[in-house]
Amino acid sequence: MIRQQRKVPKPEADVPVRPSYQCANLRAEIDQVVWGIQAMNHKLNTYGVSIVERPKIKATKKLDLGGEQGKQIVYSETKLALRTHKKTFQKLADM
Incomplete structure (x- = not known):
């Protein structure tokens, strides 16, 4: 009995292929964004507080x-x- 090899389709040249570790990081980032938005909406609906844009403050090592x-x-x-x-x-x- 001769085994037939499966033909794996090659990705198209336009589509970038990401390594698995980058996919895991991307999934984690998406989860954080989605859950963060859901948590914010929950707080907004529960407590009636509005979401405020805060200025980004750079952390410094000087203390x-x-x-x-x-x-x-x-x-x-x-x-x-x-x-x-x-x-x-x-x-x-x-x-």
Whole structure:
């Protein structure tokens, strides 16, 4: 018995072929857009708030920890870390 090979149609020259990882990324992006719109519509219908365009703010890596605001940031973050990992810091203190 001779096996016949299936003929796979070649893609047309006009249609770009995407690798599988790009297809997965594209599907994820589409899902995020669709679900984001549905969530926004739900909030709009439920709470009656209007959707507002917000300005895009670029993130910067510069963080000034000097001055009063910097001291407050360090204090609050330290307090949060100590509260969150209370047992860990207790074990380290007892070593």
